[in-house]
Amino acid sequence: MDSEPHSPIKELIAAHDAFVRGLALRLAPAPGLAEDIAQQVFLEFLTKETRWDLSQDLKPLLAVMTRHVARRCWRERMRTLPEVQRELAEHICQLAESREVPWFGEEEKTVLRRCLDRLPTKSRRLIELHYYLDTSSVEIAQQMNMQPDAVRRALLRLREQLRKCVRQFLPEKSV
Amino acid sequence: MNNRSDEGETEALIQGYLESSLNERESTRLNALLQQNPAKVDLILSGLRDDLLIRTVVAELMVVSPEQSSNHAVRLAESLQWTQSILRLLRKNAWTTATVGVTAFALFVFLWLWCLGPTVGTPVLAEVQGEGISLERSRQSIVPTLGTSLRAGDILRTAERTTAVIGFAPEATRITLLPGTEFTLRSLSRGKRFDLDLGKLEASVARQPPFRPMILRTPQAEARVIGTRFTLTVNSNATRLDVTEGRVRFTRLSDSSSVRVDADNFAVAASNYVLAAQPLPGKVLREIWLDLPGDNVLDLRNHARFPNAPSERDFPPGFETNTNWPGAYGTRTRAYLLPPANGHYEFRLPENVRNGQIRLMLSPDDDPAGKLEICQIAFTRNRPGDESPRNISRSQLESAPIHLDAGRRYYIEALHKFGTGEDRLAILWKRPDGVIEPIPSECLAPFKGNAKREKR
Numbered sequence: 001m002d003s004e005p006h007s008p009i010k011e012l013i014a015a016h017d018a019f020v021r022g023l024a025l026r027l028a029p030a031p032g033l034a035e036d037i038a039q040q041v042f043l044e045f046l047t048k049e050t051r052w053d054l055s056q057d058l059k060p061l062l063a064v065m066t067r068h069v070a071r072r073c074w075r076e077r078m079r080t081l082p083e084v085q086r087e088l089a090e091h092i093c094q095l096a097e098s099r100e101v102p103w104f105g106e107e108e109k110t111v112l113r114r115c116l117d118r119l120p121t122k123s124r125r126l127i128e129l130h131y132y133l134d135t136s137s138v139e140i141a142q143q144m145n146m147q148p149d150a151v152r153r154a155l156l157r158l159r160e161q162l163r164k165c166v167r168q169f170l171p172e173k174s175v
Numbered sequence: 176m177n178n179r180s181d182e183g184e185t186e187a188l189i190q191g192y193l194e195s196s197l198n199e200r201e202s203t204r205l206n207a208l209l210q211q212n213p214a215k216v217d218l219i220l221s222g223l224r225d226d227l228l229i230r231t232v233v234a235e236l237m238v239v240s241p242e243q244s245s246n247h248a249v250r251l252a253e254s255l256q257w258t259q260s261i262l263r264l265l266r267k268n269a270w271t272t273a274t275v276g277v278t279a280f281a282l283f284v285f286l287w288l289w290c291l292g293p294t295v296g297t298p299v300l301a302e303v304q305g306e307g308i309s310l311e312r313s314r315q316s317i318v319p320t321l322g323t324s325l326r327a328g329d330i331l332r333t334a335e336r337t338t339a340v341i342g343f344a345p346e347a348t349r350i351t352l353l354p355g356t357e358f359t360l361r362s363l364s365r366g367k368r369f370d371l372d373l374g375k376l377e378a379s380v381a382r383q384p385p386f387r388p389m390i391l392r393t394p395q396a397e398a399r400v401i402g403t404r405f406t407l408t409v410n411s412n413a414t415r416l417d418v419t420e421g422r423v424r425f426t427r428l429s430d431s432s433s434v435r436v437d438a439d440n441f442a443v444a445a446s447n448y449v450l451a452a453q454p455l456p457g458k459v460l461r462e463i464w465l466d467l468p469g470d471n472v473l474d475l476r477n478h479a480r481f482p483n484a485p486s487e488r489d490f491p492p493g494f495e496t497n498t499n500w501p502g503a504y505g506t507r508t509r510a511y512l513l514p515p516a517n518g519h520y521e522f523r524l525p526e527n528v529r530n531g532q533i534r535l536m537l538s539p540d541d542d543p544a545g546k547l548e549i550c551q552i553a554f555t556r557n558r559p560g561d562e563s564p565r566n567i568s569r570s571q572l573e574s575a576p577i578h579l580d581a582g583r584r585y586y587i588e589a590l591h592k593f594g595t596g597e598d599r600l601a602i603l604w605k606r607p608d609g610v611i612e613p614i615p616s617e618c619l620a621p622f623k624g625n626a627k628r629e630k631r
Binding site for chain 1: 230
């Protein structure tokens, strides 16, 4: 059986999670990629755990690892895209590199949890299908007897609704 | 007005980008909009960030912890307090009676769905084949019979040659425990939570209510299920999930990394094994071009019908063939190679090929674009009456040792062109432990190319 990572490592990952995800999002601004990159970075970090001096500031190391993994994942993603979509993604990537992405903390997650709980059942189902099962709008439309455009609009509205809800409880920050 | 419609268009295009559903025209349009106003990239970044935040929280919500169960109790208490407030309001103001009545009814329906709805179908022992089944309840052993209701905390064990089925009527969910399995019903209060400590189960799970997935935990992994058919197998150091319908989120417990496993795919959670969804093994994709003259692979590659118009396609269990088809033909056999262990592998071609040519290519990943030739064999045509091949030309029967990782998949392709005589294709490998064998079918999964026409 696999052993659980040591708790100092766990704490360390938790402390740097936002940093890695934020950087990954800027370096590879494509849907779902930041999560994969962060996961891969920490996996590689764990497999070479004994090499690192955990008493030092790990941000420079994690930044290098994130850049490396992000570049690899981005290349792989680009390879699967048709030319026009690839041009768009590369343009977005170029613009994103100079931007700042404010990252979320535990407080924001707690507030969002409350906001999700307040949603009606149909909206929660939509959230679950889209964000948990990665179901496409077309598939959701088939399952929920809706038009694909209506699903996209509903998702757009839901994101906006959740953003407002979080702002309401977390006035100084925005989602 | 124009600005507003532009805003609407930009929002719709950004939503399309976030869902990866933009077509070529929409992509070009969004690219043009970004060139006009590069600051719009902030909307994309905030959308990606929001999506990631929601995704993270939703994934956490799908797991029930004791803390969350207590939160649930708090929520119920809050709902009751709210009901009392409504009653007080009713006494004061008759005008709101109708509205409050409707609200109360809606609240009642919501609570009923939340607490008593179809979430928890009572699990019962629906079928048993064989006699060796035991039920442990509160540390006491009970002999279960058909129809025995199962409770949280119950542990079911099936002996060798015994199969048991747990039903959840009126739900269509059924879990079949195969011989030698130990299965614990951890909790049923808010979604179904089970432990599979050892053995194998097959499950057909009806759609579960929102945020209440069925969760199956093993010593190495966790499978979260909303509605699907799958098989879960546990041994002392690994858990394997095979999905035949729908999709399952599979999480490795040691590092919390997770992967979505779709239908006709499997994943393994174990140490020294990359967690990834792989196509179910046991077959390779073989394309056959019949009546194609020549005995050189170039005769196949340069033919007008190659690669997009094969005479037929089939899915044999491996590379090994001994077809003896009449006439000249060519084949392309494509698969994903699934190495069972980390280490160096050597690939070999058979020496007893009578004529024709075989070329074997391997990619460093699952992308055919990166394939490289690792070995090849070419025989000149036999003359009528020859008992053995005249000579072997440009042959490299063995590849160099190639490092492969267990859990990753590698694209492998064999091109085989055959002229006349006895034909045979076989690919052998030397595993890191030194065993030389034909690549077993459980280490091969059929290549699933896209429908686009390929270039030569």
